[in-house]
Amino acid sequence: xxxxxxxxxxxxxxxxxxxxxxxxxxxxxxxxxxxxxxxxxxxxxxxxxxxxxxxxxxxxxxxxxxxxxxxxxxxxxxxxxxxxxxxxxxxxxxxxxxxxxxxxxxxxxxxxxxxxxxxxxxxxxxxxxxxxxxxxxxxxxxxxxxxxxxxxxxxxxxxxxxxxxxxxxxxxxxxxxxxxxxxxxxxxxxxxxxxxxxxxxxxxxxxxxxxxxxxxxxxxxxxxxxxxxxxxxxxxxxxxxxxxxxxxxxxxxxxxxxxxxxxxxxxxxxxxxxxxxxxxxxxxxxxxxxxxxxxxxxxxx
Numbered sequence: 001x002x003x004x005x006x007x008x009x010x011x012x013x014x015x016x017x018x019x020x021x022x023x024x025x026x027x028x029x030x031x032x033x034x035x036x037x038x039x040x041x042x043x044x045x046x047x048x049x050x051x052x053x054x055x056x057x058x059x060x061x062x063x064x065x066x067x068x069x070x071x072x073x074x075x076x077x078x079x080x081x082x083x084x085x086x087x088x089x090x091x092x093x094x095x096x097x098x099x100x101x102x103x104x105x106x107x108x109x110x111x112x113x114x115x116x117x118x119x120x121x122x123x124x125x126x127x128x129x130x131x132x133x134x135x136x137x138x139x140x141x142x143x144x145x146x147x148x149x150x151x152x153x154x155x156x157x158x159x160x161x162x163x164x165x166x167x168x169x170x171x172x173x174x175x176x177x178x179x180x181x182x183x184x185x186x187x188x189x190x191x192x193x194x195x196x197x198x199x200x201x202x203x204x205x206x207x208x209x210x211x212x213x214x215x216x217x218x219x220x221x222x223x224x225x226x227x228x229x230x231x232x233x234x235x236x237x238x239x240x241x242x243x244x245x246x247x248x249x250x251x252x253x254x255x256x257x258x259x260x261x262x263x264x265x266x267x268x269x270x271x272x273x274x275x276x277x278x279x280x281x282x283x284x285x286x287x288x289x290x291x292x293x294x295x296x297x298x299x300x301x
Contacts, residue, residue, distance in 0.1 A: 029121045031084040032113075032156060039063075043114060043256075044085055049092035052273060053206055053251065054199030055178075059092040061085050064114055065257050067210065068093055069197060073176025074104030077128065078195055078210050079255055080118035083158050089118060090125055103128045104175045107167075107182075109212040109255045110189040111139035112151065113158040120159035131165035131173050133184060135191030148190050148230040153219035167193075183247065185240030187233055187290075188213040192240070196247060206250040209279055213255055214240060214286035216293040224290070225297045237290050241283040249279035 032040050043063030051057050052067070060066030064081040066089050075098060081089060093100055103126040108116050111132070119140060123130055132140055139145055143160035145152045167173060169184040183194040192212040198205050214237065216224050224233045251273050254260040260282060265272040 029084045029086045029118070031082070036156060040082060040114075044082055044088070046088055047092075049096050051096075052199075052253070053208075054201045056197075056199040056208055057096055058253075059089055059096070060257075061088055063256065063258070065210075065253055065255050065262075066092075066118075067253065068096075068098065068103075069178050069180070069199070070098060071176035071178045073178075074102050076105045076107065076173070076175050076178050076180060077103050077122065077126075078107055078180075079109055079115050080106060080122050082114055083117040083121065086118035086121035086125070089122060100126050102126075105173060106130045107173060107180065107195060108132050108136055108140065108193065109195070109210065110192040111136040111145070112189065113156045115255050116140050116161075117158035120161040123161050129164035130161055131167050131182075132163050133168070133182065133191040133193050134166050135186075136189070136193065137163040137166055137191075139189075139191065145189075150188070150216070150218035150222045150224065150227070150230065150233065152229075153221070183243050184236075185212045185214065185243060187237030187240055188215055188217065190230060190236070192236075194240070194244065194247075196249075206274065207248040208251045208253065209244075209247055209249040210253050210255075211244055211260070211279060211282055212240075213259065214244075214282070214290075215259075216290050223297050225294055234290070234294065237286070241287050244279045244283040247279055250274050250276055252278035252282060254282070 045062040047062040049057055049059045055070045057068045059068045061081055065079055066081055067078040069076040090100055106119055106128045140161050141163050144157045145155045167182040171182050173180050180195050180197045185194040186192045194212045195210040197208050199208055252260050
């Protein structure tokens with residue numbers, strides 16, 4: 001058992017991974033009521049895990065992505081779903097033959113309850129370190145959004161987790177031979193992050209892009225055009241769109257699989273995942289959505 005796993009469990013008052021790991025009755029994985037989150041039950045529907053390509057596996061729920069990138073030296077988990085997604089993710093990791101204790105690193109797309117809510121329980125179960133942008137790290141370490149988040153007034157709190165590593169735009173995180181690059185694609189949240197890496201099968205390698213949400217969703221009263229709390233929101237979106245248009249991208253995955261038609265692509269057959277134009281289309285669609293939102297804000301002045 002990893003020494004840091006033991007130290008983390010003792011520091012947080014939790015038990016060791018071999019003794020207990022994110023059970024459904026655990027307060028750290030409690031679900032949200034249907035009146036607070038009408039979509040949570042659908043998002044958290046179980047999904048059988050599967051290999052996407054090479055050393056990259058889908059281990060999330062039906063409505064919330066979580067990916068496991070594996071290596072003999074340890075694994076990286078990308079996103080963590082809701083607080084009560086944690087038991088499902090752990091079960092999926094084990095069911096495809098991997099040891100939860102070998103998860104060395106957890107990274108996040110954006111620090112909302114439906115993608116970062118399970119980090120604390122998964123960190124406790126695995127002993128993994130967590131890496132995030134400075135803005136996201138602040139939210140994850142408190143378990144609540146700040147006033148600069150467009151959804152601050154409606155985003156739910158979740159169990160806080162300890163962030164060990166701050167990543168900057170273009171920075172990399174490594175576990176063994178795995179190398180993931182962080183690309184700040186803010187707007188949806190101030191710390192939103194897209195992650196890219198390469199997965200190989202024999203001589204064939206594919207560029208994976210886990211593109212963060214690019215939708216201008218907000219609480220009532222928030223204006224992307226002139227928010228004093230987040231004055232750079234529009235500029236951040238535009239930077240993200242430009243990045244996604246030029247990033248090498250063979251396989252696009254998004255925090256909500258439906259946003260990139262993942263299940264339809266899977267159903268299309270073995271090569272349905274590979275689409276070198278997917279990131280560009282994703283950016284183009286997001287740009288159109290933002291344009292409509294900004295126009296509606298101007299009309300309401």
